[in-house]
Amino acid sequence: MEDDTDRRDAETKSAHRPVVTIHDVARHAGVSSMTVSRVMTGKRHVSEAMRERVNAAIAELEYSPNLTARSFSSAVRVGAIYSNPSSSNLGTFLMGAFRQSGESGCQFLIEPGSTEKEALKSLHRLIEARIGGVILPPPLCDSEALLDLAISSDVIPLAFATAIPREGVSAIIVDDYKGAHDMTRYLIGLGHRAIGFVQGDPKHSPSQRREQGFRAAMAGASLMIRDEWIAPGLFTYRSGLEAARQLLGSDERPTAIFASNDDMAAAITAVAHGMNLKIPGDLTIVGFDDAQIASTIWPELTTIRQPISDMASRAVALLSEQVREARTGSKPEVRHVREMLTLVKRASSGPVPG
Numbered sequence: 001m002e003d004d005t006d007r008r009d010a011e012t013k014s015a016h017r018p019v020v021t022i023h024d025v026a027r028h029a030g031v032s033s034m035t036v037s038r039v040m041t042g043k044r045h046v047s048e049a050m051r052e053r054v055n056a057a058i059a060e061l062e063y064s065p066n067l068t069a070r071s072f073s074s075a076v077r078v079g080a081i082y083s084n085p086s087s088s089n090l091g092t093f094l095m096g097a098f099r100q101s102g103e104s105g106c107q108f109l110i111e112p113g114s115t116e117k118e119a120l121k122s123l124h125r126l127i128e129a130r131i132g133g134v135i136l137p138p139p140l141c142d143s144e145a146l147l148d149l150a151i152s153s154d155v156i157p158l159a160f161a162t163a164i165p166r167e168g169v170s171a172i173i174v175d176d177y178k179g180a181h182d183m184t185r186y187l188i189g190l191g192h193r194a195i196g197f198v199q200g201d202p203k204h205s206p207s208q209r210r211e212q213g214f215r216a217a218m219a220g221a222s223l224m225i226r227d228e229w230i231a232p233g234l235f236t237y238r239s240g241l242e243a244a245r246q247l248l249g250s251d252e253r254p255t256a257i258f259a260s261n262d263d264m265a266a267a268i269t270a271v272a273h274g275m276n277l278k279i280p281g282d283l284t285i286v287g288f289d290d291a292q293i294a295s296t297i298w299p300e301l302t303t304i305r306q307p308i309s310d311m312a313s314r315a316v317a318l319l320s321e322q323v324r325e326a327r328t329g330s331k332p333e334v335r336h337v338r339e340m341l342t343l344v345k346r347a348s349s350g351p352v353p354g
Contacts, residue, residue, distance in 0.1 A: 020063045022128065029057035033128050038153070076106040078319050079126035080135040080160075081113040081146075084235065088263055088291030089308050093137070096312030106320040116143050127153045132323030135160050135315050139203040141171070156332065158319050161311065163205035170318060171336045172311045176206040179304040179341040180213030180258075183286055186302075186343060187256045188221050191352035192284065196229040196254035198243040198264050204235065210260050210288060229254050233264050240267025248275060248283075255284065255352050262287035262294040265301055269348065280350030290344055299347035311339050 026033040031054060038046050039054040046054075057063075080097060082090055094110070101108035111126055113119025119140050126134060127149075133156040140146055141159035147169060150157040159171040187195055197214050200207030218225050228250070231243035240259060244267060247257055259265035265287030269279060277283050279299055287294060290305035314337055322332035 020061045022063070025054065025057045025061055025063050028061055029053045032124070037128055037130065076104075076320050076323050077109060077129065077131040078106050078133050078135070078316055078323065079109045079111065079123075079129070079131040080137070081111050081119050081122050081126070081140055083113055083119070083137060083140055085112065085114075087235070088293040089289060092292060092308040093312045096309035097135070097316050099309075100313035100316040101320075104317055104320040106316070106323075108316060113140060116140070116145060119143070119146055120149060123149055123155075127155060131155055132326065133158060133319035135312075135319065137161055138206055139201065142205050154326075156319060156322050156326065158315055160315055161206060161306070163209040165336045168334055170322065170332075170334050172315050172318075172339065173336060174306055174311075174339050174341050176209035177213040177216075179288065179306075179343075180210040180260075181217045182213075182341075182343050183258055183288070183304055184214045184217035185221075186345075187258065187284065187286065187349070188217065188223070190256075190284065190349065192254075192256040193223055193352070194226075194229070194254045194256070195223070196231065196247045196257040197225075198231045198233040198240065198247075198257065198259040198268070200233055200260035201235045207235075207260060214258060233260060235261050235263060237263045237267045240264030241271060244268040244271035248272065248277070253283075256349075257283065257285050259285070259287050262289045262291040262301055262303055265303070265348075266293050266297050269297055269299075269301070279348055282353055284349045284352075286349055290342075294344075295346070302346045302349035303344055305342040305344045307339055314339070 022033050022036050026036045031050060035046060035050060036054050039051050097108055109126060109129055109131060111122035113122045123146060134150055135158050136146055137160040141162040142164060147157050157169055159165060159169055162171055162173060163176050165171040165173055199211055229247060231246045233239040233243050240263060243264060247253060248271060257268055259268055265285055269285050272279055272283055279285055287301050287303040290303045294301040294303045318335060325332045
């Protein structure tokens, strides 16, 4: 009878005891939650003194991860951080990523990161969730701080759509230079000589390559590029509106505008409609990416198709394979996978006005 009473008292005490989390252990030991996670999983990059502090805090707080967390820890987890929630490409990226995560038998986690500081916090959260690899799209794919944090935390980084792939970091890449060069040559072939260009976000490495491709094609055809016909952009619809006002606000305007992505091209189309300009009768407008918006506006947009869904699928497949390989103690092979771009001709482009 006394044993039963003692057992019930112990159960009652346990039921009312606050749940101890990994964050509680971190605060008690005076370290980060990531450090606690590293100690518990036996990862490197933790000093012996730090390991003893964490283990002492675990013992004092009687911390024990729940069974669900333990079962999840054995699964392959791949994370991604997105920088532009309003981008037309985000939904397409997620469709490809989630589809492949099911086929690859891995868990796919996603966090926001509009700035490098926010992205670093998101990466810390993903590390605490015990991801084995992380996909970094532009401009995060070019962040040394993010790449260093991932590598030092035994997380395999993958640069997605970077224009400057690095040694030692796997990447899914396209030839932004060639895509922009091909589009510009197409416009020149239609008879356009007065061609305006909308730059992309200067923080994104693909922006630079697209502008370089445009300038090279213009120079190859001995065509002048007027400074006032180069408009700044940020890959956002709003920046496209500002670019349209610059390019279309004077009496002497270009006959064709090449925007560095489809969101900005769609914004320019809206402004042109508001000015009663016929597309493509009065003005040809083209973009880059072949995002969903390219085929939902009127007229449908001529653009360079970047297979975002397939690229995301390839990224998840490659990264989950590398994580599994790393778990065996092998060093995964770094791979730079190149995807093909396609010029898609639609109704927004036509011959130079007569």
